[in-house]
Amino acid sequence: MTAMTTTTTATTTTVLDASDVTMRFGGLTAVRSVDLTVNSGEIVGLIGPNGAGKTTFFNCLTGLYVPTSGTVKYKGTVLPPKPHLVTQAGIARTFQNIRLFANMTVLENVLVGRHTRTKEGLWSALLRGPGFHRAEAASHARAMELLEFVGLEKKAEHLARNLPYGEQRKLEIARALASEPGLLLLDEPTAGMNPQETRATEELVFGIRDKGIAVLVIEHDMRFIFNLCDRVAVLVQGEKLVEGDSATVQGDERVVAAYLGEPFENAPGDEEVAEVEAAEAHAETTTDAAPGKENDR
Numbered sequence: 001m002t003a004m005t006t007t008t009t010a011t012t013t014t015v016l017d018a019s020d021v022t023m024r025f026g027g028l029t030a031v032r033s034v035d036l037t038v039n040s041g042e043i044v045g046l047i048g049p050n051g052a053g054k055t056t057f058f059n060c061l062t063g064l065y066v067p068t069s070g071t072v073k074y075k076g077t078v079l080p081p082k083p084h085l086v087t088q089a090g091i092a093r094t095f096q097n098i099r100l101f102a103n104m105t106v107l108e109n110v111l112v113g114r115h116t117r118t119k120e121g122l123w124s125a126l127l128r129g130p131g132f133h134r135a136e137a138a139s140h141a142r143a144m145e146l147l148e149f150v151g152l153e154k155k156a157e158h159l160a161r162n163l164p165y166g167e168q169r170k171l172e173i174a175r176a177l178a179s180e181p182g183l184l185l186l187d188e189p190t191a192g193m194n195p196q197e198t199r200a201t202e203e204l205v206f207g208i209r210d211k212g213i214a215v216l217v218i219e220h221d222m223r224f225i226f227n228l229c230d231r232v233a234v235l236v237q238g239e240k241l242v243e244g245d246s247a248t249v250q251g252d253e254r255v256v257a258a259y260l261g262e263p264f265e266n267a268p269g270d271e272e273v274a275e276v277e278a279a280e281a282h283a284e285t286t287t288d289a290a291p292g293k294e295n296d297r
């Protein structure tokens, strides 16, 4: 019995389980009761019009924000809402606006990303004993491996700020991978890229998935999302509108409406609609009672 259960569950495990996540900023609910899971071996997309709450949701997953309510679990354990502990647990991310150390080399940027995985403490680093040198050599080798994986090994000694934009994005990914994550969160990885760079990033993300790292990606480039993702969730005004495979999401009228006319962008909530309707009804009765009043303005 136990053996059978093990066999059937061994193939897929839930890596990320975000449940009923809500994030309020004062009176604004940026994320409302969102559930989302990412399973091992999956690439999941998170899309939605500008201001839909995608980045806020990412920030709730990675400990930058403490959600107003809801829980976030990584491999079955509730995550502490502290970014470095989330990274240590196994979630790495990149940011919408590139956050590299501009005046450090490409290699140094990746080495910085390894700090949560190196055990050598302060004294070891200061005394520079054999343990420190072994750890340093291993970190260096791993960082070079990651640079090769993203295609930047020849630029290891260049300053990060001198890389073209598309390569800076790749370097961010290499640095995130340096923490040896089980889940990688990518926030608009192709922003500012040309179509060729975007296709290359697509291949890179497939390569990351093939290394056994699950991926959750926010992106505005729909072609990229629908080519890449096993599952796509759509956020509109902080709420999950639809979730499904690419074909299901692409064919959903509500998603098309949210994007084409962007009627959801600044659409009023139910309360505001009711208020406006009541005001209109009131105006109509007043106008009926006092004809000509509408010309007073």
Ligand SMILES: Nc1ncnc2c1ncn2[C@@H]1O[C@H](COP(=O)(O)OP(=O)(O)OP(=O)(O)O)[C@@H](O)[C@H]1O
Residues within 6 Å of the ligand: 025, 028, 030, 048, 049, 050, 051, 052, 053, 054, 055, 056, 057
């Ligand atoms: N720190 C904050 N304080 C107050 N409001 C915030 C904060 N961060 C985000 N918001 C608001 O929350 C809403 C969701 O923003 P968010 O950046 O998460 O959307 P998004 O879907 O990532 O948008 P985009 O696609 O433009 O990046 C917006 O109305 C935004 O103004």
